[in-house]
Amino acid sequence: MGKRKNKKGKKRGFFGLLGSLLLFLAGVSFRVIPFALVVAAFLFGAFGVWKVLLADTHLKVSEIRVNPADVLTSQNIKVLEDKWIGKNILAVGLKEVASQIELGPGAKSVRVVREIPSTLRIDIVKRKPAVNVLLKPGGPYAVASDDGVVIAVSPVFEPAWVLIEDFSEPVKEPRIGSRILNKGFFEALKFLKAFERHELSRKEKITKISLDPYGNVAVRLGEGPDFLMGRRPTEKFAQLSKAMYLFKTEPRENFEYVDLQYDRVVGNPRKQT
Secondary structure, three states: OHHHHHHHHHHHHHHHHHHHHHHHHHHHHHHHHHHHHHHHHHHHHHHHHHHHHHOOHHHEOOEEEEEOOOOOOHHHHHHHHHHHOOOEHHHOOHHHHHHOOOOOOOEEEEEEEEEOOOEEEEEEEEOOEEEEEEOOOOOOEEEEEOOOEEEEEEOOOOOOOOEEEEOOOOOOOOOOOOEOOOOHHHHHHHHHHHHHHOHHHHOOOEEEEEEOOOOOEEEEEOOOOEEEEEOOHHHOHHHHHHHHHHHHOOOHHHEEEEEOOOOOOEEEEOOOO
């Protein structure tokens, strides 16, 4: 008799568990189905609104505005207008528009923005001149931006910007759109910016920076001498400040150069002629 009661208990336990599972699934279904219906209704409504917006005649592109206006050629602007004027502004792919823009060496980046209801605005960031670069003795001079792109070539030195001599470049004739390849170029620009913030800039002026083929930077202050700064010139300000004390006992013109590359100050005297 005891064994029979145990079997009935097992059966009841199994069916009880199955019943609980079915009740749980039913409860979940009643909660999920209304949510799914709400989502479906929302998507259906959003799709309907989207179709209405795409059909709205007031949302068609009627103007493409370039800022600044002088960056793109009239031919490039005409290509964009032929492609996008009359299209629904919401259906315009902004990345696709940007990919059609022919940026010259004077432009750094482009961003396309929708101005509802009917204008596509193209914002272009122009490259700004940062330094003169001399690739061979006697010129010509390249005017380079802070990302190393040559944006102008001139037979004369532009005094508004510091001169960087880089005779290690494989191409000796600067070309607009080409890039400065020397690794020391960006370290030199970093040093220029740091020098502007340093107290030394109130007494001294950088007149020339030289780069060797290995990216080492040499900086000339005033009429000289040159300070050999190594590959990380921004880490040498402490040595550069100490080097200034040399000139309190010895005229600057007596030094050929001052070496700061190895965490010490070594003045190399100019050879007597």
